[in-house]
Amino acid sequence: MPPTLDLSRTRHSKMIVSPPRINLRRAASYNHADRGPLSSTSSRFSFNHLLFSPPPSPGLPALVPTRPRQASGSKLLPVRPSRALRYLVWISCVLFIYYLTRLTVVRRPVVRALSWTYHAHNEYEMVEAEENLPDFPTPIAVTDKRGRAKWTISIPPSYDFPLSTGQYADLAAQCKEISERVQALHSNHGLPQTILGPFSGPSLDDRHFVDVKEAKAEGLLRGWSVKLSRVGKHGLPGNIIGESNSAQSTEQQPICHKSMTFVLESADAGLGKMLMQLWTAYGIALNEGRAFFIDDSRWAYGKYTDIFLPPPSPGCRPPPRHEMTPCPRQARHLVVSSATVGDVLIPHQAAIPETAAATAAQKDAFHLARKGYDALFHLNAEDAAYVSSRISEFATRRTDSPGNSKSTHPGLAIGLHIRRGDCHPLEYQYRASYIPTDVYIERAREILETAFNHSAPHRAEDTAAKKHSFLVLASDDPTVYDSEEIRRSSIPVLRAQDRIKLASKAAIHQAKGEPDRAVMRKFVDETFGWEGGFFASMFHHLGTSGVGGKNGAEETPNADSMRLRSLIGRAYVMDLAVLGRASDVVVCTVSAAGCRTLGVMMGWDRGIERGAWVNVDGHYGWGGVEF
Template identity: 35%
Template sequence: MLLSSRSNPPKPLKFGTTKSDRYLSIKHLLPSTPIPSPSLPSILPRHGKKPPKLNSRKIVRSILWLSFLIGVYYLVSFGKRTSRQLAELTFLTSLGKTYEIIEASELPDYPTPLAVTDATGKHYWTISIPQNLPFPLPPTDYADICSQALEVGRHVVAKPSKPKPEHTATYYHEDASFIDVAEAQARNFLPPEPSSIAQHSSKDGPLPVCDRSLTYILDATDAGLGSALLGIWLSYSLAQREGRAFFIDDTHFPYGNYSTFFTSMPQPDPPCRLPPVSHRVPCPHQANHLVVSAATTPWVFGQAFHAHFSRREIFDLAHEGYEALFHLRPEDAAYALNRASKLRAAANDNGSDGDTDTDSDAAVENGLVGIHIRRGDRHPFSLAYSQNYIPPEQYMSTARRLVGQSPHWRFLVASDDADMYEHVDLGGARRAQEKISLASKKSLERMGHKGGEVHGGRGGRGALGWEGGFFKDVFWGLGLPEELKWETKKVGSPMPMKEKHRFGEKGADGREKRVHHHEAAHRGRNKVAAREAETLANENTKESVRQDGDVAQRDYRTDPTKEALQLRELLGRAYLLDLAMLAQSDKVVCGVSANACRILAVMLGWERAFEKKDWNNVDGGYEWRIMDY
């Protein structure tokens, strides 16, 4: 028996305060769930077995394999991207005439403006030209690049990372988001140049690459030679003003080599060489190495150019280029000088008539009046003659008004239409030059020659059959093989303008012939049969041309036949000789719608052409302009 000295010994704890509440014991701390069933697996390991240990060799081997696979993946991905660390590439892809901006991780295989994003999220754009493409590119590619550049530039500035600025239309606007090709390569946006190109093992050898350059491409965009001259002169003076080295590329010149007509190519000062092909771009103008051609005229010499430079400044640019580059081959230049001096001497002899006048009086009363008449596919600006041509008598009346009725003036006529030299309203006028003469087919038939042949030995006179003036389609068709002429007539050819109608044909008596229905139907069946036979013949010709190989894929505009090239060279030399002769005249009469008329004003100079009024336009009240854009 245990005794306690306490009056109130300790009692066990209870739940609650009433008597019915239970006392707290150890059982309340134990879980109330039943004991696990003996049939279930035990949580504890069985007696005598050890838990499995981790295999360190397998872990190391798995890590090594995983690292190897990751390394191979990165090597393949970097190889495809040619060491470029780009987050995004954006460019324009064309579907017919529709362009769509797309995003990709690979460079396109065609020339196009390219928007890029660096690792920090900043957006830029540049021009991507694959390094395997030859120079120069087709004219359509250069025009596409310039037409797409503005759209890609707007796409870049529209990114949310920077506000959209206001685009200005100034000619020398600097786009901060554009990076040049060299900088794009340095920043790994574009692939670097191959070492073989960078070393440049050509004849230029040790020459350094030009810091800035402008290359004018003589291409087949325009068949006329006048627009090419104006483009070259403007480009040369613009390059001099902007501190660029100037080059001329005549790879695809329809008239042959530049040196065929002029003494030498302009050389940069100080001497330097052109950069690789991918660095020479047509747009934007702020690019270090610019390419200009007739295809890019609307962007290089378009509205922004005319807004930045005044008419006098543009004229001076063209005149500076003329003085620097218009140097004809020696025999042609000597011929022009000798002929002009002989014509002036003859005019002075006629003006003296045995009298002993002073030299000053002879200079006033005698001289040369040059008249240029453009026909062909170039129509006047004047509304009254916009669908026709200005009458030759209007040229002659203007010339007579300038010099009066004095018989001591010589009138020189140059025209692309050989019939103008025999026109009754131009009586007394002489050919501006007779070294290379364009003769009408009627004249050649009278002389016993076939139309279209060139006669005369090397360096002698030649006669070229030409009728109606200069038409670009006729020019491109000079010297073409007969099978290609059939091909061009077959596809997309309109009906001849002078083809007689099936009904209402006039007979010898002038009365209208009535064709019966059965005759018309019979003729219709014959025409259908003839058309089917012609189609079959053309298909056979086409097949033979394809088997020939060379004819099927040859571009005869830029790679003409030998005969076609000879004819084109004669046309070009005749055109330049006409210009050289008319520019030595005291007065010039022409229509400003023709490029030759604009060139003659440039050759005379601003003072003679406009201040002394030696240049006279018969095509309405239109002012002189450098080119149409």
């Protein structure tokens, strides 16, 4: 009998005995030797033995206890991390390819041309529609290649330069409107005006504005190439003074990087107001590094070079005319006209103060105008020679005694600038009329008494200096020179210049000869003179019929009218030149632009600080440019 197996000493005292019904045959699928002959493909080396292993024996317990399965809902990740990573990489690649495709494919910019509906009180309603460039000057909203809202200005190259005053005014108002709308698209997602609240105007640095040159390079202004080929490279030229000064070498000069063009056109016929605006604009352009040009295409006084010398050459030529825009303030090539001069000069404006005390704003505006005066106030050669001789004549009179002997105690030359016409004083009691001439003469007498009123040892010297003192008078009213106040003045009165005089009716009759009233003669129109002073309405109708042109427009003056207007302008600037350069003290009314111009000509130190510029129109100080 075979020995029995003793399992009592084993570690496991118990064992599981399988039931007899379990078939213990070896499965052929788990034994490679019993599977028969292998095929040619199965005989090759394979990893199947690593992947397929027999299941554990159902009759034996697991050596290592297995963890219980968790429910599918309790898993943190529904898929294996490797599969999630593959999905993430795949999605990232798709997005990256889409982004590269969008960048490489040229997107055509969208142009939203604007049509404007006008309402009362200069209000504008903007309507946007995707279409080609309009055939009139207007701001346009555009969408660049990245889909961002921008705006620029479209001025067709076929338009005349400069635009009319009304067109510049409309463009300035429309620029504010479109700047507001584009800003709303970026910061408030296109909320309407009623939600955004009132708009205060575009800032000096609107980052959503695209200059015309850049907009053209980016394809935002389509269709201009055809128009430019029809009108030339620079469009219709106008009459820019700085360009005509160097016409022979214009093509060799580069185009200015930045420029400012001042358009000499205004409904106000006053020349002093225009000079203050022109000088201040030049000072601003100089501070901003802009080349400065002047256009006199429609100036009421004719050609600029008939009165003044051309402005200093900037060494470059003006840009194409359709790149000159009146707004916004940051535009590379800015056009300043009477309609937009306020937008440019308001930050530098010095209002007329109620006291004579100088302020920082006054001084800043004064120095800007002074820069323009030093660069631009140069008369033509003929008038400049006359002014120089007149100033020398007055300087000699101050030192010569009646016996032509030189005096060691020169007198004072006190200038009087008396403005009448359509300019009325600021002082309340005279605002409906004019300040009397006696007020000017009395102030001049006070100045003389203050200057030559020393103690007894110097009394003889003061008396001699008073004898050499005189008044230099300039007025727009020819009757002032022959007025009773001037004739009975104890101080001699001389004209500032007598080269060009404004005639009165009496002077015209005297020149023509008084007609014999007993003899019948052919009827002629009544003669008009400049009695009362300079009036803008009379100036605009000078040499015209006064009935207006076609469709009620102002009649275009003929060549004779322009010649007369030019003579009036020359007389005005010669008066200013003599008063400003020959006078020791100037007495005038600050309400007149010519008076403020004389202050600039005399200089800040001498005129304002030391009191050589004297105002008799109330207790006001020097004021800057007006609009």
